[in-house]
Amino acid sequence: MAAASCRVSPVSCKILPSILNADLANLFSESQRLLDSGADCLHLDVMDGHFVPNLTFGHPMVSCLRKRIPDTFFDMHMMVSEPEKWVESMGDAGATQYTFHVEASNNIPEIGRAHV
Numbered sequence: 001m002a003a004a005s006c007r008v009s010p011v012s013c014k015i016l017p018s019i020l021n022a023d024l025a026n027l028f029s030e031s032q033r034l035l036d037s038g039a040d041c042l043h044l045d046v047m048d049g050h051f052v053p054n055l056t057f058g059h060p061m062v063s064c065l066r067k068r069i070p071d072t073f074f075d076m077h078m079m080v081s082e083p084e085k086w087v088e089s090m091g092d093a094g095a096t097q098y099t100f101h102v103e104a105s106n107n108i109p110e111i112g113r114a115h116v
Contacts, residue, residue: 041073059093066094
Protein backbone atom coordinates (compact mmCIF):
# COMPACT_ATOMS: atom_id res chain seq x y z
CA MET A 1 0.00 0.00 0.00
CA ALA A 2 1.41 3.37 -0.98
CA ALA A 3 1.86 6.03 1.67
CA ALA A 4 -0.46 9.01 1.39
CA SER A 5 1.24 12.12 0.15
CA CYS A 6 1.59 14.88 2.66
CA ARG A 7 1.98 18.43 1.53
CA VAL A 8 3.82 20.56 4.04
CA SER A 9 3.17 24.26 3.87
CA PRO A 10 5.62 26.77 5.29
CA VAL A 11 4.80 28.35 8.62
CA SER A 12 4.42 32.09 8.60
CA CYS A 13 4.66 34.17 11.75
CA LYS A 14 3.52 37.73 12.24
CA ILE A 15 4.48 40.06 15.08
CA LEU A 16 1.55 42.14 16.40
CA PRO A 17 2.64 44.03 19.51
CA SER A 18 -0.06 45.61 21.64
CA ILE A 19 0.04 49.39 21.95
CA LEU A 20 -1.76 49.21 25.30
CA ASN A 21 1.37 50.03 27.31
CA ALA A 22 2.52 52.77 24.96
CA ASP A 23 2.84 56.35 26.09
CA LEU A 24 -0.56 57.58 24.89
CA ALA A 25 0.73 61.16 24.70
CA ASN A 26 3.11 59.92 21.99
CA LEU A 27 1.03 57.16 20.48
CA PHE A 28 2.02 57.78 16.87
CA SER A 29 5.77 57.83 17.55
CA GLU A 30 5.48 54.80 19.85
CA SER A 31 3.52 52.90 17.17
CA GLN A 32 5.94 53.94 14.43
CA ARG A 33 8.86 52.80 16.60
CA LEU A 34 7.25 49.35 16.91
CA LEU A 35 6.78 49.14 13.14
CA ASP A 36 10.33 50.37 12.48
CA SER A 37 11.60 47.68 14.88
CA GLY A 38 10.02 44.90 12.83
CA ALA A 39 6.38 44.67 13.89
CA ASP A 40 4.16 43.45 11.07
CA CYS A 41 0.93 44.88 12.47
CA LEU A 42 -0.42 46.61 15.56
CA HIS A 43 -2.71 45.05 18.15
CA LEU A 44 -5.14 47.52 19.69
CA ASP A 45 -6.86 46.45 22.92
CA VAL A 46 -10.18 48.28 23.24
CA MET A 47 -11.82 48.09 26.68
CA ASP A 48 -15.10 49.73 27.62
CA GLY A 49 -15.00 49.56 31.41
CA HIS A 50 -18.01 47.18 31.40
CA PHE A 51 -16.91 43.88 29.86
CA VAL A 52 -13.57 44.32 31.59
CA PRO A 53 -12.91 46.83 34.37
CA ASN A 54 -10.29 48.83 32.47
CA LEU A 55 -11.05 51.62 30.04
CA THR A 56 -8.78 52.30 27.07
CA PHE A 57 -9.55 54.10 23.82
CA GLY A 58 -12.20 54.11 21.13
CA HIS A 59 -12.68 54.86 17.47
CA PRO A 60 -11.51 58.54 17.61
CA MET A 61 -8.02 57.40 18.62
CA VAL A 62 -8.04 54.66 15.99
CA SER A 63 -9.03 57.22 13.35
CA CYS A 64 -6.23 59.60 14.36
CA LEU A 65 -3.66 56.80 14.34
CA ARG A 66 -4.92 55.52 10.97
CA LYS A 67 -4.31 58.95 9.41
CA ARG A 68 -0.68 58.85 10.53
CA ILE A 69 0.05 55.21 9.58
CA PRO A 70 -2.39 54.42 6.76
CA ASP A 71 -0.91 51.14 5.52
CA THR A 72 -0.62 49.28 8.83
CA PHE A 73 -2.87 46.33 9.69
CA PHE A 74 -4.89 47.18 12.83
CA ASP A 75 -5.96 44.10 14.78
CA MET A 76 -8.76 45.32 17.05
CA HIS A 77 -9.18 43.21 20.20
CA MET A 78 -12.59 44.28 21.42
CA MET A 79 -13.02 43.63 25.14
CA VAL A 80 -16.38 45.38 25.21
CA SER A 81 -20.00 44.68 26.08
CA GLU A 82 -22.26 44.49 23.04
CA PRO A 83 -19.47 44.47 20.44
CA GLU A 84 -22.07 44.78 17.65
CA LYS A 85 -22.45 48.45 18.64
CA TRP A 86 -18.79 49.16 17.87
CA VAL A 87 -18.33 47.45 14.48
CA GLU A 88 -19.37 50.32 12.23
CA SER A 89 -17.50 53.07 14.09
CA MET A 90 -14.31 50.99 14.23
CA GLY A 91 -14.62 50.12 10.55
CA ASP A 92 -15.08 53.78 9.68
CA ALA A 93 -12.09 54.65 11.85
CA GLY A 94 -9.82 52.27 9.94
CA ALA A 95 -9.87 48.94 11.77
CA THR A 96 -8.56 46.10 9.63
CA GLN A 97 -9.64 43.13 11.76
CA TYR A 98 -12.32 43.04 14.46
CA THR A 99 -11.89 40.36 17.13
CA PHE A 100 -14.46 40.15 19.92
CA HIS A 101 -15.49 37.83 22.76
CA VAL A 102 -18.56 35.76 21.86
CA GLU A 103 -19.83 35.83 25.42
CA ALA A 104 -20.13 39.64 25.19
CA SER A 105 -22.87 39.50 22.55
CA ASN A 106 -26.32 38.05 22.07
CA ASN A 107 -26.25 38.84 18.37
CA ILE A 108 -23.19 37.17 16.87
CA PRO A 109 -24.71 36.78 13.36
CA GLU A 110 -25.11 40.57 13.14
CA ILE A 111 -21.44 41.07 13.91
CA GLY A 112 -20.44 38.37 11.43
CA ARG A 113 -22.32 40.13 8.64
CA ALA A 114 -20.78 43.52 9.40
CA HIS A 115 -17.93 44.74 7.26
CA VAL A 116 -14.90 46.20 8.97
